[in-house]
Amino acid sequence: MTDDRDEGLEQRRAQLGAELASKRAAVREDERGEIRAEEGRKGYAQAMKLSSEFIAAIIVGVVLGYVLDRFIGTTPWGMIIFLLLGFCAGVLNVLRSAGKVATPELDERKTDKK
Structure with missing residues (x-):
């Protein structure tokens, strides 16, 4: 009787382990989808920022x-x-925001004059 009970418990444990594994895989896939969507939103926000600065x-x-x-x-x-x-100021602002042109730092200019 104890063998039947142990076997039943082992079967249920194996079944629960399989269900947990499938749930974890589904959660990981959802997280990957959310990460891709978040990257898309960041790109859209960056595009809106750059275009509004230019305009x-x-x-x-x-x-x-x-x-x-x-x-x-x-x-x-x-x-x-x-x-x-x-127009030139807008292009310069877009390049600075995109990181293509570095903004001058005040500390560097002060040390160059000394």
Whole structure:
């Protein structure tokens, strides 16, 4: 009788072990899917950040050019020049945010002058 009981327990233990293994595999697959989705969201957020920085710099350039043209009366040259400056500033901001161009550090400039 004890042998039958031990065999039944061993069978149940083996069955539970198999179920746990399948559940663990499913959880690992879900975690991999979540990691891939998170990487996709990070890429989308980075793209939105870069595009908004670029567009904001152009808009600021246009507004400054327009204001300069209205007060000084240099129509259309102020807007053209500041539009180009805004475009260049936007490209520089995107390159800095993407890590392609390093930002200058104040400590390095101070030590170079000494």
